[in-house]
Amino acid sequence: MPYDVEFGAPGVHRGLPGTSLTFVLPLDEPLRVSWDGKADSLHSAWSSLSGLHPAPAAVHHDGSQRGVQLALTIAGARAILGLPAAALAGTLTDVDEAVVPRPLRELPGRLHDAATWPQRISVVDRTLASLVAHSDGTGPQVEVGHALARLTRGVRVTEVAEEVGYSRRRLSTLVRDECGVTPKEFQRVARFELARGLLGRVPLAEVAARCGYSDQAHLSREWSALAGCSPTTWLREEFPFVQDGGPGGDAGWDHD
Structure with missing residues (x-):
């Protein structure tokens, strides 16, 4: 999705964990990203690729941001x-x-050569479509794909392993080899991602109940661990930009 946001002043956003990889193509300046609280991890480039991560990233900006995020x-x-x-x-x-x-x-170079948003989106769409068309068709094992879908829905790891016919240890190995995280870590981030989509739209206690947290306090602890801030802080500082279609939206990196 394209993004074009004016923040008014330089700052730092939190890039929140999710169950998808984040691919960002900035337009005005290289994207500067680091792990939250770790300045020595700062990465700056005209594209950014981030794998699954159970911790917040820090996305630095000079007061505005434009580009495409996938x-x-x-x-x-x-x-x-x-x-x-x-x-x-x-x-x-x-x-x-x-x-x-x-x-x-x-x-990145082709995107910068495009003069309008329709042209930029067309460049990205054509490139991705061509890559998919010429891929070798190799994907996650069917059992792993099924397991990830079930884990996203909150099904216990032991039950998922039984469904796909693997031991829990074997399933953990396959999921880790495919995603880079364990089934429990993937499920934890999936639940957080679901909560993020509801935050600001329904009361916190209802978010906790819908997403499988034991109570609102449990939700708050998990949010602080994965986002680096409380749900109320994120709502106060970030939710308006998410509503306006800022970088990340409801998937990938949300910004705080």
């Missing part, structure tokens, strides 16, 4: 990047550093 599913990572999501888990990198197809490495 949320790549686990299967989409293989089709677009030619890599399993596990290859990028916990990393902050870009298309020049990562071993990705040539059309993807050329995409």
Whole structure:
């Protein structure tokens, strides 16, 4: 999705964890990203690739941001990047550093050559469609895909393993090899992602109940652990930008 946001002053956003990989193509300046609280991890480039991460990232800006952001599913990572999501888990990198197809490495330059938003979106769409069309068709094992879908819905790991016919240990190995996180970590982030989509739309106690947290206090603890701030802080500082269609929206990196 395209983003074009004026914040009014330089600042830092929180990039929140999710079940998809984040691919950002900035327009006005290189995107500067680091792990929250770790200045020595700062990465700056004209593209940004982030794998699954159970911790917030810090996205630095000079008062405004424009570009295109994509949320790549686990299967989409293989089709677009030619890599399993596990290859990028916990990393902050870009298309020049990562071993990705040539059309993807050329995409930042082609995007900058486009003069209008329709042209930019068309460039991105054509590139991604071509990559998918020419991919080797390799995707996650059917059992892993089914397991991830069930884990996202909150089904217990033991039950999911039984459904797909694997031991819990075997399932954990397969999910970790595909995603770079364990089934429990994936499920934890999926629940957080669901809560993020409801926050600001229904009361916190209802968010907790709908998403499977034991109570509102449990929700708040998990939010602080994964987002680096409380739900009320995120609502106060970030929710208006999410509503306006700022970078990240309800998928991938949300910003605080």
